[in-house]
Amino acid sequence: MANINLHNVSQAEEDLQLAKNDLIAFGKLFLKDDFMRSETxxxxxxxxxxxxxxxxxxxxxxxxxxxxxxxxxxxxxxxxxxxxxxxxxxxxxxxxxxxxxxxxxxxxxxxxxxxxxxxxxxxxxxxxxxxxxxxxxxxxxxxxxxxxxxxxxxxxxxxxxxxxxxxxxxxxxxxxxxxxxxxxxxxxxxxxxxxxxxxxxxxxxxxxxxxxxxxxxxxxxxxxxxxxxxxxxxxxxxxxKAIQDDSTPIWPTWFGAEEMDRKKKFYADSGAPQKFYQEYMMEVQSEEDSIFNRNHIKYWEGDFKHDEETGISFLHSKDEGIKPLNIFVGVDPATDSTRRDSDFSVLLVVGVCPDNNIYVIDYIRKRSLPVLGIPGDFKKGIVDHIFEYNGVYHPSLFTIEDTTMSRPVFQALMAEMRRRNDFTVKYAAEKPGNRMSKRDRIQEILAQRFSVGAIHIKKSMYDLQREIITFGPRMGHDDTIDALAYACKYANPPNSIIEGKDGTYMKHKPRAKSWVTA
CATH class of the missing domain: 3.40.50.300 (P-loop containing nucleotide triphosphate hydrolases)
Known part of the structure; x- marks a missing residue:
C-alpha cells in the first residue's frame, strides 16, 4: 500500500488520498486515456x-x-x-x-x-x-x-x-x-x-x-x-438504456443524440434494426420487430367461480361484472429428457364469455415436471395437475400436445382414470403438424384474437406477458404462449347458457318436439 502522510500533505498526496476513496478520481489520475476522453x-x-x-x-x-x-x-x-x-x-x-x-x-x-x-x-x-x-x-x-x-x-x-x-x-x-x-x-x-x-x-x-x-x-x-x-x-x-424515456441519451458527451441516431440508422439500413435495441436499449427483441406488442394485451382483474348446482362457470370481473364462461385448458408438456431442464411444462386455463372474449384464468409453468407424481413425496406430475384442474375449473376440453415424446402423458392419463374411477376428463390429442413451424402455428391461432383485443390476461401473469411481447424468432421460451394457443384452438363461447329475468343463469336444455301434429 502507498504511504500517505495525512499531516502536511503535498498536492500529490492529496490526489492519492482522493484516488483511494473515489474510483473515478483513481481512473482520472492513473488511467487518463480512458477517463479523460469524455465527461464522466x-x-x-x-x-x-x-x-x-x-x-x-x-x-x-x-x-x-x-x-x-x-x-x-x-x-x-x-x-x-x-x-x-x-x-x-x-x-x-x-x-x-x-x-x-x-x-x-x-x-x-x-x-x-x-x-x-x-x-x-x-x-x-x-x-x-x-x-x-x-x-x-x-x-x-x-x-x-x-x-x-x-x-x-x-x-x-x-x-x-x-x-x-x-x-x-x-x-x-x-x-x-x-x-x-x-x-x-x-x-x-x-x-x-x-x-x-x-x-x-x-x-x-x-x-x-x-x-x-x-x-x-x-x-x-x-x-x-x-x-x-x-x-x-x-x-x-x-x-x-442508452436513450432514456425522455428521449435523451444517458451519456450525452460520448453517445449523444446525433451519434445514437447514426447507429440506429446503420442497423436499420443493414437489415437488422433489432440489433440496435439489443445493443443499446437492452431489449433483445424490440416492440417494432415483434409480432405482438403491449397494445395487443388487455388486462382483467377479478375471480373465477363455479356453480356446482347449475354446472356453470363464472367470471367475476371488477370492470365488467359477472359473465358465464366456457372453460378450456391447453397443455404443453416438456417430456423430452433433453428438454426437461431447459423447457417448461405448462397447463393454462382460459374462459370464453358470450361475447367471445378470452380470459386467461390460471396457469402452471414448471421445469422438470414428471408425467405422474410418486405417491407420498408430495410432488405432482402433469397428469396430477390435469385432474386437479378438472376438479377446480370443470373445463369443456383439455387440448394436449401430441408428440412421440408426450405419449406417456396419454398413457398415464388413461391409467389414472381407471385407478381413480374418474372418467370426467375430456381431452383432445393435438398433433403439432409438420406443414408449418411452431411459431407459425401459434400465430395462426392467436393473431386474429390479439388483433381485435379479445385476449385478456392478469397483470401478475408475468411469464405469459413476457412471451407475448417477445413472440418471434429471437424469443427465449414459447411454452406458455404455446399452451395458450392450444387452449384457444377449440375455444368457443357458452351459447347454451341463458340469463333469466331475475338475473340468474341456467343451461338451456332443448325440449323434444311432440310427434303429435294437428
Whole structure:
C-alpha cells in the first residue's frame, strides 16, 4: 500500500488520498486515456459506488454496449490491487480468449509501465506474470479466463476468490441453444458462485443481454418482477438504456443524440434494426420487430367461480361484472429428457364469455415436471395437475400436445382414470403438424384474437406477458404462449347458457318436439 502522510500533505498526496476513496478520481489520475476522453456520466459514479461497497455481494452492471462496463472493471481491479492492505485473490472471466488475454494485458501494462503507478506504488510486478495469471509483490493475484469452467477449483493457499467478475461472458455464440444457455446458468450457480470466499466473496456481472433467455436477461426479468411485486432481490442491479424515456441519451458527451441516431440508422439500413435495441436499449427483441406488442394485451382483474348446482362457470370481473364462461385448458408438456431442464411444462386455463372474449384464468409453468407424481413425496406430475384442474375449473376440453415424446402423458392419463374411477376428463390429442413451424402455428391461432383485443390476461401473469411481447424468432421460451394457443384452438363461447329475468343463469336444455301434429 502507498504511504500517505495525512499531516502536511503535498498536492500529490492529496490526489492519492482522493484516488483511494473515489474510483473515478483513481481512473482520472492513473488511467487518463480512458477517463479523460469524455465527461464522466452520472451512471459511472453509481457503478463506482456500488463496486467499492463491500457489503454488496452480488452486483449486476447491465448497460448498453460501449458504455464503460469493462473500463470500470479494469479501473476497480487496479485500484484494489494498488491500495490492498492484504493479499487479494480475483478472477476475471470473458466470453473468449480474444477478450480475456487483452483484459489481463491491460492490467499488466499499467502495473509495469504506467509512470504514475510506478511513482506512487513502485514496482508491483511479481514472479508469476503469464497471459492468464499474474501475482503481485504485495500478494494480490488475478486469474483471467476465457470460460466459466476455468474458475473451478481456484484457490490461493487456503483462500477462495475474494471477487469474481463475469465480464461480457455471454455472446451470440454461447447462447444459441437452450442447452448452451442452461449450461451457462449451471456454471454460474454451481461452479462460479461456490468458488467465492465464504462470508466475504463477491460476484460481479457485467453485460448486455444477447438473448431473451440469457443469464443476464433473466436477471433483468427477475429484478423487474421483484420490483413490481415489492420483493427483495438477491442481486444489486444497475441498468440503463442508452436513450432514456425522455428521449435523451444517458451519456450525452460520448453517445449523444446525433451519434445514437447514426447507429440506429446503420442497423436499420443493414437489415437488422433489432440489433440496435439489443445493443443499446437492452431489449433483445424490440416492440417494432415483434409480432405482438403491449397494445395487443388487455388486462382483467377479478375471480373465477363455479356453480356446482347449475354446472356453470363464472367470471367475476371488477370492470365488467359477472359473465358465464366456457372453460378450456391447453397443455404443453416438456417430456423430452433433453428438454426437461431447459423447457417448461405448462397447463393454462382460459374462459370464453358470450361475447367471445378470452380470459386467461390460471396457469402452471414448471421445469422438470414428471408425467405422474410418486405417491407420498408430495410432488405432482402433469397428469396430477390435469385432474386437479378438472376438479377446480370443470373445463369443456383439455387440448394436449401430441408428440412421440408426450405419449406417456396419454398413457398415464388413461391409467389414472381407471385407478381413480374418474372418467370426467375430456381431452383432445393435438398433433403439432409438420406443414408449418411452431411459431407459425401459434400465430395462426392467436393473431386474429390479439388483433381485435379479445385476449385478456392478469397483470401478475408475468411469464405469459413476457412471451407475448417477445413472440418471434429471437424469443427465449414459447411454452406458455404455446399452451395458450392450444387452449384457444377449440375455444368457443357458452351459447347454451341463458340469463333469466331475475338475473340468474341456467343451461338451456332443448325440449323434444311432440310427434303429435294437428
Amino acid at each position: 456520466p452520472f451512471f459511472h459514479y453509481e457503478v463506482a459506488d456500488a463496486v467499492n461497497d463491500l457489503d454488496i455481494r452480488q452486483l449486476a452492471v447491465i448497460l448498453p454496449r460501449g458504455h464503460g462496463k469493462t473500463v470500470l472493471t479494469k479501473c476497480s481491479i487496479m485500484h484494489d490491487f494498488c491500495f490492498a492492505e492484504g493479499p487479494l485473490f480475483y478472477g476475471w472471466v470473458a466470453a473468449s480468449s480474444k477478450i480475456s488475454v487483452p483484459n489481463l494485458d491491460y492490467i499488466k501494462y499499467h502495473l509495469e509501465y504506467n509512470d504514475r503507478v510506478q511513482y506512487y506504488f513502485g514496482d508491483l510486478k511479481g514472479k508469476k506474470w503469464t497471459e492468464d495469471d499474474i501475482e503481485l509483490k504485495n500478494g494480490c493475484k488475478l486469474i483471467s479466463k476465457s470460460n466459466l469452467s476455468g474458475i473451478r477449483g481456484g484457490a490461493k493457499l487456503h483462500k477462495r476468490y475474494d471477487l469474481i467478475v463475469l465480464d461480457d461472458f455471454e455472446d451470440e455464440n454461447n447462447t444459441i441453444t437452450p442447452e448452451s444457455r442452461s449450461k451457462i446458468n449451471n456454471l454460474v450457480t454451481a461452479v462460479v458462485f461456490p468458488a467465492l470466499e465464504p462470508g466475504s466473496g463477491r460476484l460481479r456481472i457485467n453485460g448486455t443481454p444477447v438473448h431473451y433467455d440469457s443469464f443476464i436477461n433473466n436477471i433483468l426479468v427477475g429484478y423487474s418482477k421483484a420490483q413490481s411485486e415489492g420483493n427483495d432481490f438477491s442481486w444489486k442491479v444497475i441498468t440503463y
